[in-house]
Amino acid sequence: MTVFLSMVIFIAGMMLGSFFNVCIYRIPRAESIVFPPSHCTSCGTRLKWLDLFPLFSWLFLRGRCRSCKSKISIQYPLVELITGLLYMLLYLKFGFSGSFLTYLILASILIITTAIDIEHQIIPDELVFIGIIAGVVLVLTGLSVHWKDALIGLLVGGGTFLAVALLSEWILKKEGMGGGDIKLMGMIGLFLGWKLTVLSILLSIYAGGLIGGLLLILKIKKRGDAIPYGPFIAVGTIISIFFGNELITWYLQTFLY
Ligand SMILES: [Zn+2]
Structure with a gap:
């Protein structure tokens, strides 16, 4: 039964990924x-049902439009696959529970914001706004964390990045953290509660340092180039969702006892 439901959730996730x-x-x-309705962004041809199968249509068409043969970005099948996989893994970890629904919504918003941030270096306010509304509803219906925990999470998430932004502006005289990142991290805090929020922030800093360093070493980016920070926030948050409690327990046992 679990296998069957996992497959259903995987496919449903891929279809939502296509949206x-x-x-x-x-x-x-x-x-x-x-x-x-969905159309080719090059020639405008409306997509038929055969072109709308997540992942498989892209593979069968070898990443090209059926009419004009222009390339279709690999982002399309990737987003579908990642959404399907994340949904399935969330189900396997949390079953049908409040946490499952909470993290499903959070992961969905993170997938959309990350892809937009990579392409445009912006995190749209409306997405963060939708996330905050959803987060508040989840807290009020008792499906998510306690409201106090959510509120502290929001303040810790947004506040930490706001402090980083103000400090780097004051000391380095340049923008270290965009407004979009600050708002996004606040929104995430509302979903995660304060403990997992602190962990997400730390993990995002590690991920940013590691990947940023690699991009410099491989000369894909130059020193001083802007690198969107949203993807690191998303990676840190996803790791926190799946391994956060284990990581926190391990850390406390190793360093504090
Ligand atoms: Zn086309």
Whole structure:
């Protein structure tokens, strides 16, 4: 039964991922996410049902539009696959529970914001706003963490990054942390509660240092180039969701006892 449900959730996740791709393309361009129906962004040909299978359509068409043969970004199948996998893993870890629903919504918002941040270096306010509304509803219905924990999470998440932004502006005289990152981290804190939020922040700093260093060594980026920080926040948060409690227990046992 678990195997069957996992597959259903995986496929449902991939189909939602296909909708997320529409959001990722249209939200930064201020287009409607429901109208017009999916079409090739090069030639405008409306996609038929055969072109709309998550992942498989892209593979069968070898990443090209059926009509005009222009390339379709690998972002499309990747977002579908990542969404399907994350949904399935969340189900396997949390079963059908409040945590499952909470993290499903958080992961969905993170997938969309990360892809937009990588392409446009922005985190749209409307996505953070939708996340805050959803987070508040989850807290009020008792499906997520206690409201005090959520509130402290919000303040710790947003506050830490705000402090980093103010300090780097004051000491380094440059923008170290964008407003979008501050708001996003606050929103995440609302979902995670304060402990996992602190861990997510630390993990995002490690991930940023590691990947940023690699990009410099491999000369993909130069010193002083802007690197979007949203993806590191997302990676830190996803690790916290899956391994946070184990990591915190391990850390406390190793260093404090
Ligand atoms: Zn086309």
